[in-house]
Amino acid sequence: MANAKYDPELKKEVIDAIVNGGRSSAQAARDYELPVTVVYTWVRAHKLKNDLAVIPNQSESLEQENKRLKKELAQAKMERDILKKATAYFASLDK
Secondary structure, X not given: OOOOOOOHHHHHHHHHHHHOOOOXXXXXXXXXXXXXXXXXXXXXXXXXXOOOOOOOOOXXXXXXXXXXXXXXXXXXXXXXXXXXXXHHHHHHHOO
């Protein structure tokens, strides 16, 4: 699906499910049957556009920030592992 065009409403719904719904990008991609890379691109662009990329809350204590960052790190590691497995799987198909 090179250069596939997606409905803006679908894009908005997927981004909302991730940003406000607490769903991971990988889970949203599975749920909406979209390529994971497309979903990551949408979310990254949304966060950059809306300046949402890891902005600590000023009223947040160090303990709360540490807890939040650990949660974000765990999420990133899980998504990285999923992508590693997918890469290995698709690489094995080429042989």
